[in-house]
Amino acid sequence: xxxxxxxxxxxxxxxxxxxxxxxxxxxxxxxxxxxxxxxxxxxxxxxxxxxxxxxxxxxxxxxxxxxxxxxxxxxxxxxxxxxxxxxxxxxxxxxxxxxxxxxxxxxxxxxxxxxxxxxxxxxxxxxxxxxxxxxxxxxxxxxxxxxxxxxxxxxxxxxxxxxxxxxxxxxxxxxxxxxxxxxxxxxxxxxxxxxxxxxxxxxxxxxxxx
Numbered sequence: 372x373x374x375x376x377x378x379x380x381x382x383x384x385x386x387x388x389x390x391x392x393x394x395x396x397x398x399x400x401x402x403x404x405x406x407x408x409x410x411x412x413x414x415x416x417x418x419x420x421x422x423x424x425x426x427x428x429x430x431x432x433x434x435x436x437x438x439x440x441x442x443x444x445x446x447x448x449x450x451x452x453x454x455x456x457x458x459x460x461x462x463x464x465x466x467x468x469x470x471x472x473x474x475x476x477x478x479x480x481x482x483x484x485x486x487x488x489x490x491x492x493x494x495x496x497x498x499x500x501x502x503x504x505x506x507x508x509x510x511x512x513x514x515x516x517x518x519x520x521x522x523x524x525x526x527x528x529x530x531x532x533x534x535x536x537x538x539x540x541x542x543x544x545x546x547x548x549x550x551x552x553x554x555x556x557x558x559x560x561x562x563x564x565x566x567x568x569x570x571x572x573x574x575x576x577x578x579x580x581x
């Protein structure tokens with residue numbers, strides 16, 4: 372009675388043991404005291420019965436690693452079509468001096484690194500998002516007739532970081548208290564998906580003024 376009801380030419384408990392041995396091999400036998408309770412990992416993974424066999428621990432670990440793989444996949448970099456549309460929106464906001472629109476396109480943790488080639492020796496400045504926008508707004512107070520020109524853009528997706536990089540030359544001309552002036556940049560923009568939107572996560576530039 373301890374193994375189950377008698378009937379059909381044998382004990383049900385013995386038949387279940389034979390089925391488990393046939394499924395998992397003759398070396399697989401139940402633990403003393405019965406099979407262990409199913410293992411619950413978290414709400415994502417379902418419960419699984421693990422037989423008490425030689426090598427079971429290794430097999431169970433490999434199974435869990437395979438189940439967890441989809442949750443640790445690296446995010447893909449944005450595609451180039453998205454990048455082209457972003458750059459178009461960015462340049463339009465610059466030309467229209469739309470500070471609010473530019474702010475929405477920049478990640479809060481973005482950094483701006485400027486290598487100033489006119490100084491001797493060249494100096495590097497690092498700005499955060501707030502600093503960068505303040506510099507732009509300060510210039511807009513005094514600059515007039517500003518024009519922006521860009522050269523060819525080279526795009527590069529970086530799967531390791533999930534970023535899309537754009538390299539190009541940008542030239543800005545303007546009047547400063549009626550005097551022609553301007554600056555040129557060899558620029559590299561880093562774009563990534565943050566907050567469910569494509570944003571600027573970093574900018575590197577080598578700048579000259581005249």
